[in-house]
Amino acid sequence: MKARAPRILMVGTALDGRGGVAAILSVLRAGGLFEREAVHYVSTHREGGALAKLCHAGAGLWATLATCLLQRPAIVHAHASSGASFVRKSLVLLLARASGCKTIFHLHGGTFREYALERSGALMRRWIRHTLERSSLVIALSDSWAVFIEGFAPKARVAVVPNAVSLPAARTTTVPESPAHLASLAGETETVVPGRILFLGRLEAAKGTAELLDAVVQLAPRFPQLRLVMGGSGDLDGFRRQAAQRGIAGHIDLPGWLDAAARDAELARASVFCLPSHAEGLPMALLEAMAAGKAVVASSVGGIPELVRDGENGLLVPPHDGAALARALARLLADEGLRSRLGASARKTVEAQYSTQAVCGRLAAIYNDLAGTR
Structure with a gap:
């Protein structure tokens, strides 16, 4: 034919x-x-x-x-x-x-x-x-x-x-109550890990990675279980050195670029998604996180403020401001109810408009x- x-x-x-x-x-x-x-x-x-x-x-x-x-x-x-x-x-x-x-x-x-x-x-x-x-x-x-x-x-x-963005099926997630409970749930990608922050994007200064590392320095003493997963391509060895110089190497995971399956697994485990870029259009990583029902922290640049309404379906921070970033992340890490509310609203936003x-x-x-x- x-x-x-x-x-x-x-x-x-x-x-x-x-x-x-x-x-x-x-x-x-x-x-x-x-x-x-x-x-x-x-x-x-x-x-x-x-x-x-x-x-x-x-x-x-x-x-x-x-x-x-x-x-x-x-x-x-x-x-x-x-x-x-x-x-x-x-x-x-x-x-x-x-x-x-x-x-x-x-x-x-x-x-x-x-x-x-x-x-x-x-x-x-x-x-x-x-x-x-x-x-x-x-x-x-x-x-x-x-x-x-x-x-x-x-x-x-x-x-x-x-x-x-594709809207994944709604998941019933489990938040572990203790390290022992977390261990018993090992292997279940639907398990949200307390204190786990996910970043997805190229590992470069324009994505706000330095501010994100500085925020971890401020947050780690208050949240000892904090883990920042930075998924993306770039100078991984250089970022490991930066984390070590800041004394936070034990709080950082650098898995490199993630394919779709690995990305979805990391989104399922994350408590919070963070994208503190200096400039953006309308980032797919942020849309994917919101579609997955995650509470998000993002910088107020490009088209992001038209997607994220501060306090309604996520939190916005000024670009280049590590202190403001740390405060926003601390709010979410300390308040499970706020995370759940913002995450549910984020998913509804994507479902209705994107x-x-x-x-x-x-x-x-x-x-x-x-x-x-x-």
Whole structure:
């Protein structure tokens, strides 16, 4: 049987890769968007050495051009962040426009503002603005990011579509009453471990990792059972040294990058989830933690304040403020009732506003509007 011609050509990072963009794309595919909307997917980036990345990017650009010329998709939908990701996707969209396709620039990544305003020279800023304004539509993850895009590229047409997250089945969790009780429950991933804080993200300064380690220094004397699990790729040996220099090596676990199963197991065991980033879009790790019914502490940057309402479904702290971070974490570690209330509210927030069904429906409506098939 003849294959169905693609209606949408979607371009992004490798679906089996790491990071938030790969995670959201996998959620959309699992939610049926690719099948229902006849999406053909091309990746222009994957993990590896410089030569491997260059070859993959070249192959992705060639595949994009061939698809545009030979199969004539109605829309080319590119997922991009900053730096090399933006450069690749700007070329993709240039090829798509030259082929007569409608185009969507879907902005991810919390450092795009800095990239556009501070790290780029005058020529690159003009190219960024040109790319945004020539796109048929720019998708922002939050209202605050939409305001920035509209100010930076006034002629751009902008829509807000948040990230989607799969909602796991509700679990009946057990909180151990004593070390002996905890030992008896070993192996049960549904068991919440008292004093266990989970961080998920790349281990780098921009994620607020130094402030998080400093907060542990302040918290450890009051909460001797405290354990901070920092799941993510980065300089693990360097972070072990930082923890040792602060005298908290015994309170830190560094398992490295976690696949989906390991991530879900860690979320189930965590008492609190923490993401004290300096800049963000709408982080998938935070959405995943809230979908799992976890009380969260996050910094008030990017689209996070539109997701987390302080005191209602989580706690917000200023970025770069280790003392405020420690106080917020202490509130949650000391109050099981507060953790339960915030965690339940967090899950309801995700269920109502960030479900896969809702976001896939919004994207389908955008596709129909651009393609003139409403």
